[in-house]
Amino acid sequence: MRSNTHILLGILAGSVYFHYFPNHNIVLQILFSLALIFGVLLPDIDEAHSTIGQRAGFVSKLIQKIFKHRGFFHSAWMILILYALFQFVVSKYLAINNFVLMGFLVGYAAHLLGDAITVNGIKPFYPLGLTICGPVRTGKFSEVLVALAIITWIVTH
Numbered sequence: 001m002r003s004n005t006h007i008l009l010g011i012l013a014g015s016v017y018f019h020y021f022p023n024h025n026i027v028l029q030i031l032f033s034l035a036l037i038f039g040v041l042l043p044d045i046d047e048a049h050s051t052i053g054q055r056a057g058f059v060s061k062l063i064q065k066i067f068k069h070r071g072f073f074h075s076a077w078m079i080l081i082l083y084a085l086f087q088f089v090v091s092k093y094l095a096i097n098n099f100v101l102m103g104f105l106v107g108y109a110a111h112l113l114g115d116a117i118t119v120n121g122i123k124p125f126y127p128l129g130l131t132i133c134g135p136v137r138t139g140k141f142s143e144v145l146v147a148l149a150i151i152t153w154i155v156t157h
């Protein structure tokens, strides 16, 4: 799935999260949105040619070599590790607001969901072989349909 579609899906997921856990502080809303977009793009750091991979340079190449594209960074383990890290370290010692951290996690999870509906899918329990996949072909008409459906939902809600 392409970065733009990932971002759209992230916005959709962020809107749903915000509906159930609203926050009326405008600064936190902006930080939530920025964290969300970063979370949406970060999983593809395991692919050196991705939007974030190109910016991360050798770090991305190293991660791709060690973890493989759509490997560990595209697994449920990352969500659990990041959640634990945020709850027990980041929000405790760095005083970063939990709402902002959840924005990042929602974005990260939305990315995995987006890749899970593509033909290649993801391995949520990597390195175990179980693969979740769907009918969407990256960069093809089916992805355009998904993007249009998300835009329609965002505009009408």
Ligand SMILES: [Zn+2]
Binding pocket: 043, 044, 074, 111, 115
């Ligand atoms: Zn991905």
